[in-house]
Amino acid sequence: MEDQNITSHFIKSIIDGDMKTGKFDGRVGTRFPPEPNGFLHLGHAKSICLNFGMARQFNGTCNLRFDDTNPAKEEQKYVDAIIKDVGWLGFDWGDTVYYASDYFEQLYDFAVDLIKAGNAFVCELTFEQMREYRGTLTEPGKESPYRNRSVAENLDLFERMKAGEFDEGTHALRAKIDMTSPNINLRDPVIYRIKKMPHPRTGDAWCIYPMYDFTHCISDALENITHSLCTLEFQDHRPLYDWILDRLDVPCHPQQIEFARMNLNYTIMSKRKLQTLVNNHLVEDWDDPRLPTLAGIRRRGYTPRAIRNFCATIGVSKKESRIDMGLLENVLREDLNETANRVMGVINPLRVVIENWPEDTVEALDAVNHPQKPEMGQRQVIFSREIYIEQEDFMEDPPKKFFRLGPGREVRLRYAYFITCKEVVKDDAGQISHLICTYDPATRGGDAPDGRKVKGTLHWVSEQGSIPARVRLYDRLFSTEDPEADGEDFINDLNPDSLVCLENARVEKSLAQATAENVVQFERLGYFCLDAKDSTPNLPVFNRTVTLRDNWAKKR
Structure with a gap:
């Protein structure tokens, strides 16, 4: 894998220090743990490159694990897409793909252990009532009236939750921590809830499912992860991560380290908002070449090496910032300039x-x-x-x-x-x-x-030396630099010129043999690749990958 050299950053320095002191017995184990409820995007690529990159640099391991604890949103098509995307980026996770659902029995037993130790209780407040009891950032919460049930009563109720005796929303298992904590995540968070629906992997075996915060730290521990690398929104969750592991007999207590997520201008990095675009048919699908999904940019002609080099270029820090789309495109141009054949x-x-x-x-x-x-x-x-x-x-x-x-x-x-x-x-x-x-x-x-x-x-092309083709010219998906700043009104910022379809193009006859993801340069026009999804034997479709220069820099 011939990429730019991995630059030094604070996470590498932390791991360097751990290796010198012999922490974790000089071992490095990381993981990439997506939830299979959507397609991966460029923000995930940064995490993938970081986790697999640190494992590779320190001769460690990196697990690919699906945190599949919410059957209401998870589908096999997302699992398949994620596996394809991580492999396309050039990373290898060995012979095993891990799933949090494989640990459901152990997670249930760990929850029982918390109850026996007086560290968890079954609560009958509704979720709306829990929000009212939780308090605010400036006011402490108040304890649930069910908080001081006996261990025996909590064990009985939790077993009955598992047996399906209760309706959804009527009972939940909560950690017993501190309702006055300034960190709201520690105000007796829910760690198990009732969901009476089948799971894609476990079927109807369960009607209660563990919450992400409870599952994630235990999954890390069971897999002997040493460094749990995650984005900054999980920083306030780290005390809960440690609180749970400190109270359980687990084989390892990983160190959670947070870094700034990738924010790229003129696009969005929220899976939920991307799902909105797909569901409302504002884009073709998750692999629409205008989207920042890995499936979309792969279809558009982006190369794995360009993405890896881009992630190396922007580096890793704790400071949130917005990255100019032009930087990504320049890195891509540098890569394609070296590898793409010229045609007309x-x-x-x-x-x-x-x-x-x-x-x-x-x-x-x-x-x-x-x-x-x-x-x-x-x-x-x-x-x-x-x-x-x-x-x-x-x-x-x-x-x-x-x-x-x-x-x-x-x-x-x-x-x-x-x-x-x-x-x-x-x-x-x-x-x-x-x-x-x-x-x-x-x-x-x-x-x-x-x-x-x-x-x-x-x-130019000649009549006899060319074939007809359709060409799609892609531009920024949004007209504003930070569409996410508009909250739920982000759809209003969609760029009406983000896609221009040209139906009567002519290209060199050799391109009748073009293959998907093989990018060529149309001389004077930009880089293009065959769209395997929509092309036919009689009419190839070419997507513009990137222009030859940054036209948006002139606009600004």
Whole structure:
């Protein structure tokens, strides 16, 4: 895996110190623990790279574990997508995928242990009442009237919860901590609730399910994780993490360390809000190329190495910040510039007839696949009497600094000849139908033996040497830098121009053999990849991965 070197950061320094002191017997074990209730996004990529990267750097292990404790929101399709995404990023979790649901029996037994030790009780307050009793950030909570039940009564009620005797919302198991704590997470949090629905992995075996905070720390401990790396929103949960493990007989007490999540401008990183976009059909699906999901950016043509390098570039810290989308795109351009073959595609075609070219004659011209990398070889492009250029490369009345094609003007065709526009042909509506040009046979390959120069070089494709294609031009999903700042009104910030579909493009015939996720550069236009989901044998669809330069920097 040839990536940028891992930079030093505070988590690496902590682990370095632990290795020197022999903490955890000099062992490093991390984990990536997604909830299977949606697709992974770029924020998850940062966590993936951090957890697997630390394990790799310290010759440790990193588990892939699904924290699947809420059957109401979890689906197998999310599990499958997450496994695919982590593998696509280039990381290996060994032979075992872990699931919190595999620990349901042990978690239940640990809950019983807390009850026996007087550290948990069954509460009959509704969840609305619990919120009222919890207090506020400035006012302490008050104790539940059920808090001081006997151990025997709590054990009996918890067993009956497990047996399905009670309705949802009528009973819950709560940790008995401190209702006056300034940390609201320690005000007797719920650790088990009743949910009478089947679980994707355990079926109807359970009708009570452990809460995330209770499950997560115990799962870490059972898997002998040493460093539990998570984002800053879990910082206030760390005392609860430690409180639970301190009161149970577990094989390991991992150290929880928090870092700042990734916030990328012009997009959102909330799984719930992404789900809203999908459910309301404001995007195609979780793999819509405009979304920051790994499935979406993979379909758009982003490379795993670019994502890993981006995560290394932004680093790891405790300070929240918003990262410019332009930085991500620049890292991607740097990667694609090294690896992408060059081809020609015309996305808004204007037909050109070369009147002095023999009819029914074609010529194969040599073209390089990469101007700076001769080792990437050459290809041949077909020149014929009818070719296509971009509509924007011709102006009937060009201004002084327009150096492309116009009436009476001469330009160079990339790899081919000089051509001169002789006539503009229009249809009955007065729109340009096609151009009639002549070519100079002496300029084959794009140079004039008499030394004359032209200022414009155009890309093109010929009728015989190209195939029709559809092209999708993607832009920022949102018009504002921080759409999440608008809360639930974030939908109002959607960019109406985030997707432009061009139906009549023409691309080099070689692209009939293009494969998904294999990005090429359409010369002068940007990087594009085949959309395997929507392409057909007769009509390929190409998604623009990224422009050749940051157009948004100019807008701002």
